[in-house]
Amino acid sequence: MKTVGLIGGSGFIGSHTTKQFLEQGYHVKVSATDISKPEKYEHLKQLPNAKHLEIVPLKVENKEQLKKFISGCEIVVHGGTPFKLDFEDAKAELFDPTIKGTENFLEIINQSKEVKKVVFIASIAAYNTDFPMPPGHKNPEDTFNENDTPFTSEASHPYAQAKFIANQTVSKFIQDHPNLSFEISSVSPVFVTGKPLSNREDSTSAGMQFLFKNKIAPNPFVQMLYDTDAEFAMVDVKDVSQAIFKSGTTKGLHGKNYILSSESWKVSDISAMLNNETPKGKAKMFYQNDAAKQDLGIHFNPAHVPLKNFSA
Template sequence: MKTVGIIGGSGFIGSHTTKKFLQEGFKVRVSATDISKSEKYDHLKNLPNAENLEILPLKVEIKSQLKEFTKGCDIVVHGGTPFQLDVQDPKTELFDPTIKGTENFLEVINETQGIEKVVFIASVASYNTNFPLLPNGKSPDDTIDESDQPFMSEESHPYAQAKYIANQTVEKFIEEHPNADFEITSVSPVAVMGKSLSQREDSTSSGLQFLFKNKIAPNPFVQMLFDTDTEFAIVDVKDVADGIYSSAIKKGLNGKNYLLSSESWKVSDITKMLNNEKPNGNGKIVYRNDKAKQELGIEFNKAEVPLREFGQ
C-alpha cells in the first residue's frame, strides 16, 4: 500500500482529494495546522477506508514538521496555502505562508528519500492574477490555455499574486533540478464549486457560493462582481480531486501545469443555478481544458452540476 501525504487535506478541495486517494487504496496522511482543533478534520474519519487515514500536525513554515510529514511518503500533494479574500496583513496572512511555505517544502522534499511524485494544487492565478477578470490584452471572445504567457499585475488581489509567485518558485526549482529523483506536476483550477464534505465554515469556496446564492456582498470586491455581472470560470471540486489523483499516479508529467476548468457563466446565472433555477444565458469556454482531458483523462462536469449540488 502506497502512502500519500496531503498538505491541506481537510480543506474544501483537500477533503475531496483525501476521499479519492482513500477510495483508490492509498494510505493517506493529512496535515493539521492545529491538531487540537479536531473539528477541522473529524469529517475525514467518516470516509470509506478511513482506517488508512493518519492526521499529523504541520505548519509549512516549520521545516522539522515538514520533514516528519513527508518522511515515508511515495506521493506528496501540496494544497496547504491559505485561500482568503478578506485580508488585513497580506504579508503575514498570504505571502509568507504561501511563498515561504513553498520554498521550505521544495527544500525538504529535495532532501527526502523515497518520494516519487509531488503535486502542487496551484491556481488559475498562476496564469492570470486578474481572475475572474480577463488578463490584459484578452477580449471577451478570446480563450486562455497553458500556452498563453502568464499575466501578473501588482494591482491584483494579494492571494492571486502570492499563488503566482509560488508557482514561479516551483518552476524555477524544476529548471534548476533537472535530475531530481521525483516528478513535480501542478494543477491550476479556476473557481472551484460544489458541496463540501464537512460542516466547516472557514472555506472561502463554500463561502463564495453562499454569497452568490443569497446575493450578499460583504465587501467591495464581491459587490463589483454583482455590479458588473462578471463571468466566472467554474470547475467541479470532484473533477479537481480527480485531476490531482491522475497527476499523482501518471508518470512523464514533470514540469507540467494543467488548467482545470469547465464553463464560464455570468454571476447572475450562477445565482440562478445555485437556487435550482434555469439560467438566462449560456455557458461558454474561456479557460480551455483540452490538455487536462487528453493527458489526465478527465471528463469535466458541466458547471451546473456542482452549483446544483451546493444548492441542495
Template sequence: MKTVGIIGGSGFIGSHTTKKFLEEGYSVKVSVTDIKKSEKYKHLFNLENSDNLNISALKVEDLETLKDFISDCEIVIHGGTPFQLDVKDPQKELFDPTIKGTENFLTAVSETPSIEKVVIIASVAAYNTNFPMPAGGKTPHDTFSENDKPFMSEESHPYAQAKFLANQAVEKFISKHPNLSFEITSVSPVGVMGKSLSTREDSTSTGLQFLFKNKIAPNPFVQMLYDTNAEMAIVDVEDVAEAIFKAATISGLHGKNYLLSSESYPVSDLSLMLNHESPKNNPSIIYKNGMAQKELGMKFGPVQETLNNYSK
C-alpha cells in the same frame, strides 16, 4: 500500500482529494495547522477506508516538521496554502505561508529519498492574477490556455499574487534541478465549487457559493463581481480531486501545469443556478481544458450540475 501525504488535506479541495486516495487504497497522511481544532478535520474519519488515515499537525513554514511529515511518503500533494479574500496583513496571512511555505516544501521533498511524485495544487492565478476578470490585453470572452503568457498585476488581489509567485518558485526550482529523482506536476483550477464534505462555515470556496446564492457582497471584491457581472469559469471540486489523483499516478508529467476548468457563466447566472433556476445564457469555455482532457483523461462535468450539488 503506498503512502500519500496531503498538506491541507482537510480543506474544501483537500477533503475530496483525501477521499479519492482512501477509496483507491492508499495510506493517507493529512496535515492540519492546529490539531486541537478537531471540527476542521473530524469529517475525514467518516470516509471510506478511514482506518488508513492519519492526521498530523504541521505548519509549512517549519522545515523540520515538514521533513518529518513526508519522510515515509511516495506521493506528496501540496494544497496547504491559505485561500482568503478578507485580508488585514497580506504579507503575514498570504505571502509568507504561500511563497515561503512552497519554498520550504520544495527543499523538504528534494531531501526525501522515498518520494516518487509531487503534485502542487496551484491556481488559475498562476496564469492570470486578474481572474475572474480577463488578463491584461484580453476581453472577457477571449480564451486562455496553458500556451498563453502568464499575466500578473500588482493591482490584483494579494491571494492571486501570492499564488502566482509561488508557482514561479516551483518553475524556478524545476529549472535549477534538472536531475530530480521524482516528478513535480501542478494543477491550476479556476473557481472551485460544489458540495463540501464538511460542515465548516469558514471555507472561502463554499462561502462564495453562499454569497452568490443569496447575492451578498461582504467586501469590494465580491461587489465588483456583481457590478461587472463577471464571466466566471467554474470547475467541480470532485473533478479537481480526480485530476490531482491522476496527476499523482500518471508518469511522464514532470513540469506540467494543467488548467482545470469546465464552463464559464456570468455571475448572475451562477446565482440563478445556485437557486435551482435555469441560466439565461449559454455556457462558454473561456479557460481551455484540452490539455487536462488529453493528458490526464479528464471529463469535466457541467456547471449547472455542480451548483445544484452545493445546495442539495
C-alpha cells in the same frame, strides 16, 4: 499499501482529494495546522476506508515537521496555502505562508529519497492574477490555455499575486534542478464549486457559492462582481480531486501545470443555477481544458452539476 501525504487535506479541495486516495486504496497522511482543533478534520474519519487515514500536525514553516510528514510518502500533494479574500496583513497572511511555505517545502522534498511524485495545487492565478476578469492582454471573447503568456499585475488581489509568485518559484526550482529523483506537476483550478464534505465555515470557495446563492455582498469586491455581472470560469471540486489523483499517479508529467476548468457563466446565471432556476445566458469556455482531458483523462462536469450539488 502506498502512502500519500496531503498538505491541506482537510480543506474543501483537500477533503475530496483525501476521499479519492482512500477509495483507491492508499494510506493517507493528512496535515493539521492545529491538532487541538478536531472540528477541522473530524469529518475525514467518516470517509470510506478511514482506517487508513492518519492525521499529523504540520505547519509548513516548520522544516522538522515537514521532514517527519513526508517520511514514508511516495506521493506528496501540497495544497496547504491560505485562500482568503479578506485580510489585515497581506505579507503575514498571504505572501509569507504561500511563498515561504513553498520554498521550505521544495527544500525539504529535495532531500527525500522516498518521494516519487509531487503535486502542487496551484490556482488559475498562476496564469492570470486578474481572475475572474480576463488577463490584460485578452478579450472576453478570446480563449486561454497553458501555452498563453501568463499575466500578473501589482493591482491584482494579494492572494492571486502570492499564488503567481509561488508557481514561478516551483518553475524555477524545476529549471534549476534538472536531475531530480521525483516528478513535479501542478494543477491550476478556476473557481472551484460543489458541495463541501464538512461543515467547516472557513472555505472561501463554499463561502462564495453561499454569497452568490443568496445575493449577499459583504465587501466592495463582491459588490463589484454583482455590479459588473462578472463572468466566472468554474470547475467541479470532484473533477479537481480526480485531476490531483491522476497527476499524482501518472508518470511522465514532470513540469506540467494543468488548467482545470469547465464552463464560464455570469454571476447572475450562477445565482440562478444555485437556486435551481434556469439561467438566461449561455455558457462560454474561456479557459481551455484540452491538456487535462488528454493527459489526465478528466471529463469535466458542466457547471450546473456542482452548483446543484451545493444547493442540495
